[in-house]
Amino acid sequence: MITMKNIIREGKDTLRSEAKKAVFPLSAEQRQLAHDMMEFLENSQDPKIAEKYHLRAGVGLAAPQVDVSLQMASVLVPSADGSAPLFKDTIVNPVIISHSVQGAALSEGEGCLSVDRDVPGYVVRHDRITLRYYDVEGQQHKIRLKNYPAIVCQHEIDHLHGILFYDHIDHDHPFTMEDEDLVIE
Ligand SMILES: O=CN(O)CCNC(=O)c1cccc(Cl)c1Cl
Numbered sequence: 001m002i003t004m005k006n007i008i009r010e011g012k013d014t015l016r017s018e019a020k021k022a023v024f025p026l027s028a029e030q031r032q033l034a035h036d037m038m039e040f041l042e043n044s045q046d047p048k049i050a051e052k053y054h055l056r057a058g059v060g061l062a063a064p065q066v067d068v069s070l071q072m073a074s075v076l077v078p079s080a081d082g083s084a085p086l087f088k089d090t091i092v093n094p095v096i097i098s099h100s101v102q103g104a105a106l107s108e109g110e111g112c113l114s115v116d117r118d119v120p121g122y123v124v125r126h127d128r129i130t131l132r133y134y135d136v137e138g139q140q141h142k143i144r145l146k147n148y149p150a151i152v153c154q155h156e157i158d159h160l161h162g163i164l165f166y167d168h169i170d171h172d173h174p175f176t177m178e179d180e181d182l183v184i185e
């Protein structure tokens with residue numbers, strides 16, 4: 001299983017590199033990694049398991065965060081009321097093919113398992129995206145996401161291009177954003 005010791009932190013090169021595009025069919029170890037990444041997210045969102053294994057909660061995990069330069073990220077965005085997740089899949093070779101002009105940022109800002117510090121500020125992203133990706137079986141998907149799931153997928157896709165969330169924060173005006181941009185609670 002993946003635990004915090006497997007997650008690389010700022011300063012490791014893989015985190016600031018362009019990840020390699022996946023080639024299908026994925027190898028057995030790449031499919032195993034996809035499983036392990038999703039399992040990490042489930043574990044990290046279970047208070048008992050998270051406490052037992054000292055896991056920081058996450059709603060996404062990108063392969064570069066476990067030092068694998070591959071365009072693959074698992075996303076598990078739970079719903080507020082504990083029903084079906086808002087989004088759950090492992091996205092391979094993801095591309096945002098269109099997006100809203102309107103921006104959005106989480107009111108709480110963002111955090112990252114690869115960043116061992118709080119970096120306050122609005123991370124302004126696209127509020128709505130059309131995302132094309134492949135699942136681990138190689139099936140192509142084209143989906144529209146908005147608000148929280150859209151924000152999380154953009155955070156993960158950034159990891160595949162060596163971008164960290166605080167790269168988007170204007171440190172002179174960390175809580176300033178355009179009037180038409182949305183703040184997501
Ligand atoms: O890349 C993934 N992580 O670093 C996992 C830890 N961060 C989060 O779960 C997280 C927290 C807040 C906002 C966003 Cl967008 C995300 Cl993604």
Ligand code: NI
Nearest residue numbers: 111112113114
């Ligand atoms: Ni992250």
